[in-house]
Amino acid sequence: MVERHAPVVNPLGLHARAAARFVHVAGRFASQIQVGRGTRMVDGKSILGLLLLAAARGTTLIIRADGPDEVAAVEALASLTARGFEDPA
Amino acid sequence: MTKYNGRGVAAGVAVGRAVVAARDAHDVRYRLAASGVERERQRLRSARDRTRQQLEEISSRVSRTVGAAQASIFAAQLLMLDDPLLVSRADVLIRTERINADWALQRAIQELHDVFAREGDAWLSERVGDLADVSGRLQRNLRPDRDPLVDLIDELDPPVIVVARELPASVAAQLDWTRVRGLICEVGSPTHHTVILARSLGVPVVIGLSGASQAITPGQLLAIDGTSGEVVVEPTDETQERWMQRAELARAALAAFDDLSGKVAVTADGERVILEANLEIADEIARVIDAGAEGIGLYRSEFLLDAGHPDGAAEEVQTAVYRGLLSAMAPRPVTIRTFDAGEERGTGAWRTGGHRDRFGLRGIRAGLQHDDRFRAQIRALIRASASGTLRILLPFVTSSDEMRVARHMIVEIAREAGLSDQLAGIPIGAMIEVPAAALTTDALARNADFLSVGTNDLIQYTLAVDRTDERLAGHYEPMAPAVLRLLRLVAVGARAEKRPLSVCGEMAADPLLVALLVGLGFRQFSMTPSSIPVIKRALLTIDSRAARLLARRAVRASSAQMVHELLIPVADAMHAHATGLKGN
Secondary structure (H helix, E strand, O other), X not given: OEEEEEEOOOOOOOOHHHHHHHHHHXXXXXXXXXXXXXOEEEEOOOHHXXXXXXXXXXXXXEEEEEXXXXXXXXXXXXXXXXXXXXXXX | OEEEEOEEEEOOEXXXXXXXXXXXXXXXXXXXXXXXXXXXHHHHHHHHHHHHHHHHHHHHHHHHHOOHHHHHHHHHHHHHHOOOXXXXXXXXXXXXXXXOHHHHHHHHHHHHHHHHHHXXXXXXXXXXXXXXXXXXXXXXXXXXXXXXXXXXXXXXXXXXXXXXXXXXXXXXXXXXXXXXXXXXEOOOOOOOHHHHHHHHOOOOEEEOOOOHHHHOXXXXXXXXXXXXXXXXXXXXXXXXXXXXXXXXXXXXXHHHHHHHHOOOEEOOOOOEEEEEEEEOOHHHHHHHHHOOOOOEEEEEHHHHHOOOOOOOOOHHHHHHHHHHHHHHHOOOEEEEEOOOEEEOOOOOOEEEOOHHHOOOOOHHHHHHHOHHHXXXXXXXXXXXXXXXXXXXXXXXXXXXXXXXXXXXXXXXXXXXXXXXXXXXXXXXXXXXXXXXXXXXXXXXXXXXXXXXXXHHHHHHHHHOXXXXXXXXXXXXXXXXXXXXXXXHHHHHHHHHOOOOEEEOOHHHHOHHHHHHHHHHOOOXXXXXHHHHHXXXXXXXXXXXXXXXXXXXXXXXXXXXXXXXXXXXXXXXXXXXXXXXXXXX
């Protein structure tokens, strides 16, 4: 299992379109993916789960992956988060 | 076992399984038999597939026309569709809790909403909106064609008791009433079309049970008494048996009434009383004849304007419907009330008198102003009149002069259409349903061939009570002395001008109130067909002279409660008679 922390930097936070992109990227990996803030973890491949995190700008996301491609998965998702989920600035 | 008490508005006793239609019958809940689980899972999958297809179409259209950025929101919705927390969660609920797909989906959505609400912060609205969009689409796609309740009842094993907040008449009209044995509504009124319909079909109804659609769980066994308003949830075996017996007794008592069916109605002292039927749907005519009705006292023609009859108002369609009615009843008279409907402002579309029309442009007022529709109906009525014995009843008349103008107009319509000869023999009557008409009955009678009292509206207008307003439930009171005094005025006015007088409101179907009405001088009543045998039997216990004394005391009473008390001995006599019959 691999874990990385990544700050939410885009103004809108983990909103619907951002969460959609997150799920889209997570779906490319075979590993199980968990995302959370504080003690709450949700399925990283569930858009509704991600929305329920209500991760606003400034939140630190915990991204965990467990499986054959766990390193690449965590890397890709942390990078996506750091890029503000590719929201147009 | 839990007991509730509502207001019984359609007599009868029934025992059956609950089908719950919360929120206007679009959210339907019931428990599945083991064999139904796969079917519901399949329905859910089909709904998801349809939803996906629609979202993809919308997404690509938006992408082409507006741009990829805007289309991405549908990508989010598509992801929600495949999310384990939504459809997959509902699927789990169908399997584990054996509930129907609609209910399971509703539960999954509610779970999500609950979490959203708990986590609530300022920028949740966008997400909730997306979720609501996609879940609403899914729900609609579960039953793409029909009202869910209609399908549902076709799938269930009877007997079924429908529990609803409110059952719209449009839905009620589509139901298979041979499977529905009872109806429980949170709101509504005895004059609501659904209730009138249920009564006309002999299905017991209890209304005014606030929170019933939440408190009663789908699939629970219910016993319902449409007279007392009692509802028992999950009755014990013993209670259930007792209720089954009551249902059986009610049927047996009805069978005993058959002995009276060939006989005319008379009071205990031999006063002749005419009993006619109110008719909702032309197809019900066989029931009317079976019940021993001496005629149709009220046919509410605005049913022809309802959604189910898009061409209902077409003149030739009307002529055919009226001919059918008249010939089926001939030589018995058929009273057809002209459209009691208002016109939707600006649209030209007609609708039946709803809340906002109560004081509005309805009845003959609308008829005189929107004369094309009125003209077509009058021509259709006159053309059909040769098929039987027609009486034309004009609704919502408020003055003698209005009646005079309306009659004049009818004569003109007939003359223009070359139908003057046919019109000559047709009685034209006035509906007395507002205090203004009741107070001037004698004057009105000079311009009317007959009079018919619509007690439901008369009571509402007299007491300033809107029956559909739950908060006023206790204020609608047919026994209010003010109402009885108005009715006495009507009876006296009609007698002075020697005009036939009938009561066609609900009061006429209540044996106790009929005792009062007989005492006030009324001798003709029109009611839902299933009430005719009941009233016929009740009349046998009413002595017209005793009733007159009773009525005299009732109009001087200080409250409806006092009138109720005056009627207790009458009720006792009726009960004794009924139990006496049972012993035979």
